[in-house]
Amino acid sequence: MNRGFAASEFRARVKLAQTRMEAAGLGALLLTSEPEIRYFTGFLTRFWESPSRPWFLVLPANGAPIAVIPSIGAALMAQTWISDIRVWPAPDPEDDGITLLAATLREVGGPIGVPSGPESYLRMPLASFGQVKALSALEFTHDHGIVAALRAVKSEAEIIKIAHACAIAGRAFDRVPEIAGEGALLSAVFRDFQRLLLEEGADLVAYVAGGAGPDGYGDVISPASDAPLARGDVLMLDTGAVWDGYFCDFDRNYAVGAASGNAALAHAQLAEAVEAGLEAARPGARACDVYATMAAITGAGEGSGRLGHGLGMQLTEGLSLIPQDRTELVPGMVITLEPGVTTGPGTIMVAEENIVIRAGAAERLTRFAGPVLPII
């Protein structure tokens, strides 16, 4: 499996962005976050875990992107297709790239579009941003959603990476009986599950969540407790495993020792919902339509949360399967189908699968869990 992308892929992304920038009247985009910068450059490193240094990519309305980055990243950036790399010795508390960035922006010209919509963050100190704005004396505005819209539709090369991450996690889920069973501590199961993901080929395990309890679990974002699994518990594990910078995001449910009729029924209903979601997720349908299709089966009411979302360079990105999201599905979008059902007072069960929108029916990126709740 090849890592990275051909330079032609990045050039195509830049060209698409520039077409939209022209229509929006932008002189340049200023990008500061990991996925935004990686999307246009291929710059892949776990060093973003350190918040100490800001990183910038300036994408002009014409011509190639300019990386304005800490010198510690120069060698790695030079391995990408980017050739205009400007560095400063960060961190520098007196001028952490501010002068260099402002000069670069002035050279390129404004207005400067900065991603400002849902899910976007300015990954630089607010005070520095103010200084860059003042120093460059350019107009700063939003990016008109250009970067998010481009990222929402995946190339075949991106889809292959997501599918590979899904396959890795699928093999790890198959091995859960090795690590979980009556008496196993949930915290140990979480730890061992991450180990299985690595053994099956994940580069890193960016996200693991889950829960366990009779007939279901209370929520899906809590850290694991040291409570032991008990016979009759439903164990859920959910992972965002990463391969070459792309995520899967799906879960699996297991009954410990024996499945209650309630849990078995819920699992079958969830399987029905994801199959219906798959069927509904065709070009022209809207995010809210896929939501409604699944909600009709699970009986999700107002405030039941979203039943899926986009997926790719981040665990969650792009559209939400909620009543208010009227985003139209187009081929190449990768999304999760994530219905939940209430199984008792304060307990839920949640399914999650990953699919890619295609010209006709959507394509499964995960081997769907199916109706039968597996017993471990």
Added chain:
Amino acid sequence: MNRGFAASEFRARVKLAQTRMEAAGLGALLLTSEPEIRYFTGFLTRFWESPSRPWFLVLPANGAPIAVIPSIGAALMAQTWISDIRVWPAPDPEDDGITLLAATLREVGGPIGVPSGPESYLRMPLASFGQVKALSALEFTHDHGIVAALRAVKSEAEIIKIAHACAIAGRAFDRVPEIAGEGALLSAVFRDFQRLLLEEGADLVAYVAGGAGPDGYGDVISPASDAPLARGDVLMLDTGAVWDGYFCDFDRNYAVGAASGNAALAHAQLAEAVEAGLEAARPGARACDVYATMAAITGAGEGSGRLGHGLGMQLTEGLSLIPQDRTELVPGMVITLEPGVTTGPGTIMVAEENIVIRAGAAERLTRFAGPVLPII
């Protein structure tokens, strides 16, 4: 080992912040990022990996903090010491917490201090921030560095967690001979090293970096290649493993098969530098003094990068061991000592250890690597 903190610890943090807020004339702090919110609440979840939802903590000049968060986090936040929890059904593209946050801020009153200095990021869309500012009609300003200054000095309970993370990684480093040797692919070594960290007790492996080559490596931020280790290579592994939300950050070097005289000499020199750094890192010394002590031994010149940094809830945080950082060391600061030496054209070797500043001499949190380069 107990997880979490006593409520008294959070109350003490809030009280210290409020004393400084009063001096700075702030009506409230608005916090949006994972470490900032966790610092005052104890809210610990890997769900931050999803960028889809903003989370807010409002810390008033008087009284208890108010969590303004997506409803999906209500149950987990209710397990912390926070009692005033206000939720909305996020994500909501029409009003993603904006009205609720603005109303809360108006209730509390301004001026509103927002972390704006080095390493801080506003984790909410810029457009939403603009709307909150307009809707609340309050004055927004920076936080006067209050949050960063508090976080820089660790409590004993925090130091215990960091020490525990260090001990976990130390045991994993001891086992590197199990996974690395001549012919092993660097990518497999990275993967297996993460597995060792989990086996030794890490909750998650937030950061792994490293490199390998004759006499050293080119940089320390690149992802692993599929190149096999060769006899005579120096392998370096660096990790930010996490236990209960606290990081270690240190590395180890190994010679594959045999150590060149050059590499062995460099390793001994690095050991000398970290011992000197440890000796210099006493209350009253400044970050730049510790830098100078180590640089004098390794011959680091201008632009050689920083030789250490603060550490805690993030892989890197707080002070930098660089010539420009005049931060005075005080007891309770946890820092890394991270000298590097050039071993050849384009190759370096880097050591890293973790220490905590104490009233007299600093205390080692890692078992220092020592002068002898281990052979695997």
